[in-house]
Amino acid sequence: MGDDGDSTECRRVVFVTVGTTCFDALVRAVDSQTIKKELFTKGYTHLVIQMGRGSYIPTKSTGENGSLDVHYFTFSSSIADHLRSASLVISHAGSGSIFETLRLSKPLIVVVNEDLMDNHQSELAEELAENKHLYCSRPQTLDRTIADMDLKSLLPYSPGDATPVAKIINRFLGFLDD
Template identity: 40%
Template structure:
């Protein structure tokens, strides 16, 4: 399955570092190498003004269609239309992507209070539901993943027990060991 559309979402918080990485010319060229046709960016409260002119440069984008917006009432249509979702580690976005059986590349926003997303991301990664990248690795390691052939575990969205077990096994147990 080829990757036609990549959707990047940062949710409602600021995640300037992710926006900077995915609009970096190296990352844009990586998408072109993968033959991605559309890059859709939901930048939320992140600073986007400095990259608008960069990603609108036809020499850089070389046929890659780049669309962007700050907020919409719902991003479900964008998630549904995309083959690969690159997102922050918010549980809502991850779960929605998993329910839609999408390939998820999750990037931790370590600037948030207590770095609280990291444990959840690692739990999903440990069970092969998502691919996790640190910001500093995204530009270098993105092409190491064969996104077209990648098979992640399908999440059973109607099985609430599965999610509870995931939380219990990976989050609750670790917290008890720390105490």
């Protein structure tokens, strides 16, 4: 145990994605020592950050001396590969990223970008969090969300369940929830 041969078996990757947007607040949050330490304490070994159009550059590290191995990139044609290899996904509130991650049955924390006007994405994330399919957070509360999360409490999302989306559309159109 502990030799290099075991390292791939023990690899637990946190994949952070902002999609095509600029969400420096999320990238800055996951780059903080507080969050990196919290993830490491939870047993994660690697942090891979897809930073999109952002200008904040995270700190790369090799994972030595009891810390996370951290890498970042702007865009990739193989986001699906990163999602598949992740043990935990931390994502912006884009519906494509949310549903692709849920379809792969990956534990998910959605971080809402409060700088967006008229943010219907946050309503979708909050509805799915209410139904225990994912955790919903803000950049400034992400450390607490990670510390308090119990991934065993998350429920699988059935792709045929359009209830959360329908509720948001109904709310948007002015219909009351039952």
